[in-house]
Amino acid sequence: MDMSKVVESDSSSVGSGVLQLSLDSIRESLIRQEDTIVFSLIERAKFPLNSPAFEESHSLDSENSSSLTEFFIREIEILQAKVGRYENPEENPFFLDNIPHSVFPTRKYPPVLYTKALSVNINKRIWDVYFKELLPLFVKPGDDGNYPLTAASDFACLQALSRRIHYGKFVAEVKYRDAPQDYEPAIRAQDKEALMKLLTFEKVEEMVKKRVQKKAETFGQEVKCITGDEKNYKVDPLVVSRIYGEWLIPLTKLVEVEYLLRRLD
């Protein structure tokens, strides 16, 4: 791959045209994405669970049986596709099988990823995990009827989580390029376990979990005028760390494995 064609260097984001594709630069982007994720969880925690928004059909249109949240996200994704969001290889839609073309001219993204592995998309799984397992961990139970704002908040979380998890494709590409001789036998054997072992860095994972806990403590601390010892958080920092440890990191690694399995197709 001719990286000299990649001329832009002012961005921390791979899909925006980063000059040197290195594990360090990719990890920098993942670190920055932690801020977006923590803030999006804090914002979502303003609302209770509001499960009717994503569980029941609220549509008055009999042809449409989706939940309010699903309807909202389908429609917004069409709009975002029309302004070019999904031309960016960092972005993976939840519902669009046939992504509408951008109505406007879009920038050319450098061809960083391997074409035959580009289409890895586990958003169906991310959707289920988010609504069934993650949300109940960090929002209060209950229903205040504020479904439109809740759906918008859920979409912000889902997009941030999906971007982070699918960044695994870039991580995998760079790890492969750094050591093709290590990865090729496992790819040829389609050995998922061996690939998982090769790409895992436990120390890095521990650091990520500690750092996001600290970010949740810092960004989500209740600020009071009267000083006191007790600290309250908008989202429990230990829960944020757990969300990373039990879901986000394993799903990112799943994307890495799925990408690598196709890397020699």
Ligand SMILES: C=C(O[C@@H]1C=C(C(=O)O)C=C[C@H]1O)C(=O)O
């Ligand atoms: C993303 C990477 O791959 C793996 C996944 C990690 C993560 O999701 O944070 C961290 C370390 C690795 O075990 C990486 O090496 O940075």
